[in-house]
Amino acid sequence: MLPESEIPTQWYNIQADMPNKPVPMLNPKTKEPVTPEDLYMLFSCEASEQELNMTDSWIDIPEPVREMYANYRCTPLVRAYGLEEALGTPAHIYFKNESVSPIGSHKLNSALPQAYYCKQEGITNVTTETGAGQWGAALSYAAKVFGLEAAVYQVKVSYEQKPYRRSIMQTFGAQVTPSPSMSTRAGKDILTLYPNHQGSLGTAISEAVELAMMTPNCKYTLGSVLSHVTLHQTVIGLEAEKQMELAGEYPDVVVACFGGGSNFGGLAFPFMRHNIKDGKTTRFVAAEPASCPKLTRGEFCYDYGDESGYTPLIPMFTLGHNFRPANIHAGGLRYHGAGLVASQLLKDGLMEAVDIEQIESFEAGTLFAASEGIIPAPESCHAIAATIREAKKCIETGEQKTILFCLSGHGLIDMAAYDQYLAGNLINNSISDETIASNIKELKDSLNG
């Protein structure tokens, strides 16, 4: 535990320090690199400028945001003695516990500044998408804090699987719509083509972006993928760095689950700067679901961030924006692409990725729950599974490695998924090479067409 006074005063912007800068996003109309002005249509000016800031390693956290952080930060860094013992591993396993935030996950770290900047710039309404609902709950709360109205498009399958998260958003006063919906052109088009579409983050983003563009004084906010979101999440890693120092350790391996990359980058990038600058050799492992394996099996190319093609073209590892992921319970990981920073870092060998089957993830989550007393979110279960793989390697080699992972959220609202796992009713959903290849081909055809 760190005292409140140790909450970081600045976020860490890895874009300033990357050996190879990310390939620029393109304006989808002009195919020119996007400018801050291109982004102002979507985001607050401050967020837009952070997005494209390639020069400042450190960016000040506004004091009102830091005050709200103090309601739940610094979050605990915990040595997972119980898990180590259950595995019989010589590894030292630590986790950064972001589940103690009032909404139960790391998402609030970016919702607060995004809502704050909108308020500062005179915006009255914000829109967003959400999968499992962690981000939607965070944004709904942050909007309430800073006096904004929030409209959230929730991926339909999650809206139905996790009704409590919808209630949480509504309790914070947000308007919640299952996506795809008939309330936007994007939603209508998708439902016309696929009447039983279960929704995806890509579709929900299209709807939220469209609503923001059509509504006066309204901006769109995003829960992951983009650089400014990951920037805000670096409070996780910056605190963890100080806490590991207090524990007298430095991580050999840093692990986090990977949907759009914000909790991964939030934990990893502050440590990665020491690989880049100080010759450290920590490994950084992103854990993605086997059903949505953009890092391990996707292609690095330009793609849209959303299904309807409203966003800039983003250079990233992707399965194609038309990819329809299986209905796994880790709704926050059902996204077709990776953020452009993480994509560049993966390309440059500064990080690695593994894919985890759904059943392995719940095996890991259940073992963690029984040994540490915290029921992890299905997303976080992927990080735990990857951590367990690393810890088991240490049993074989006898090495006493220090492994640090991010417990991005708790799973108390995902118990239906655990029920299915305990009853033996969960399935794996890895996809075939043919499906991936045909999606990528469809993507390339659509971009060239």
Add this chain to the structure above:
Amino acid sequence: MLPESEIPTQWYNIQADMPNKPVPMLNPKTKEPVTPEDLYMLFSCEASEQELNMTDSWIDIPEPVREMYANYRCTPLVRAYGLEEALGTPAHIYFKNESVSPIGSHKLNSALPQAYYCKQEGITNVTTETGAGQWGAALSYAAKVFGLEAAVYQVKVSYEQKPYRRSIMQTFGAQVTPSPSMSTRAGKDILTLYPNHQGSLGTAISEAVELAMMTPNCKYTLGSVLSHVTLHQTVIGLEAEKQMELAGEYPDVVVACFGGGSNFGGLAFPFMRHNIKDGKTTRFVAAEPASCPKLTRGEFCYDYGDESGYTPLIPMFTLGHNFRPANIHAGGLRYHGAGLVASQLLKDGLMEAVDIEQIESFEAGTLFAASEGIIPAPESCHAIAATIREAKKCIETGEQKTILFCLSGHGLIDMAAYDQYLAGNLINNSISDETIASNIKELKDSLNG
């Protein structure tokens, strides 16, 4: 926030300092005051001795328990600036946030030592009852930590209202049975009389006690009511005392919800010792549901702790052990009696009580959620409602009182209740004087018969 090193090393036993000692519990067969030996049948020896300890103000916390406390303690003390502003009150409102424990409530504070003592004494199995499931989840986890098998009887209405808590207990490896069940004589008897019995804590206690008495090497554990449970909860108030001191304040009013009294006593008793010993004049307010008003409208007399009469006779404010409370969402407050210490303190004017209607409790909880970002458990909503009443009095009088309440748990698994509230479908369930009078008469007839 306090550092780990400030976790108390001893619990505070108010029984040693009460101006009038509690009236003794009676052995139901002999009608003589119970001895530690009478209790050994039910509880671990250590817990039994703590229960009857009237002489030691301070009792050491075993080091393995303190180590497990360190996974989530010290819990935060938070100034509720958002709530103060929403109310426009000059009062300073603080809350002790017990919802950050891994299972989401204060219950773990007593589950850990109870399971630890059982383990130390060679016990292999524990049983218990649970209402909303907060205690059952805590005990299931604590049993797992110390290598015990747990069997939990959950009140049927809560088992059905809150299936996620059942899943949580099962994820920790516990066996969960809805009560009343056909697995015990007590359950069968009740179902024969009332085939549609919705369950109550009193009934579930009967079943858990019976199973413990019938099973070799098995003890019963309890989540509230008894003195040793409240003793373990005093870590809440002892930490809060130090934290208030750091904030430069001392509470004028201390508020907590009241089911059996353990979170109330846990927060209140450490402060109450300064009323008893140092001339402080803090007011202590217990908030109970209008549907189960034993403190405000019950009678002080001997009664059983359970529906079937297996427990000792406890001198307490009670509505009668046959009382069947309405199906309010605050399952943890659906108990017919108050602990014997709190009952004596209420009788002696050292504390007060208010009753809160269900709708007022959710109004308060929703306002708190929107202003502080934490969705409170339905039980905790009662404490918030009572706090708001006090804070509103300060608006009228202009007094800048300092109010401290216990946020005993979060409500993330109780969102169905918030849904009903937001949809306008919740009802109040206060009961008539006639119902109370007839229950008390039934109680007295049964005890005399």
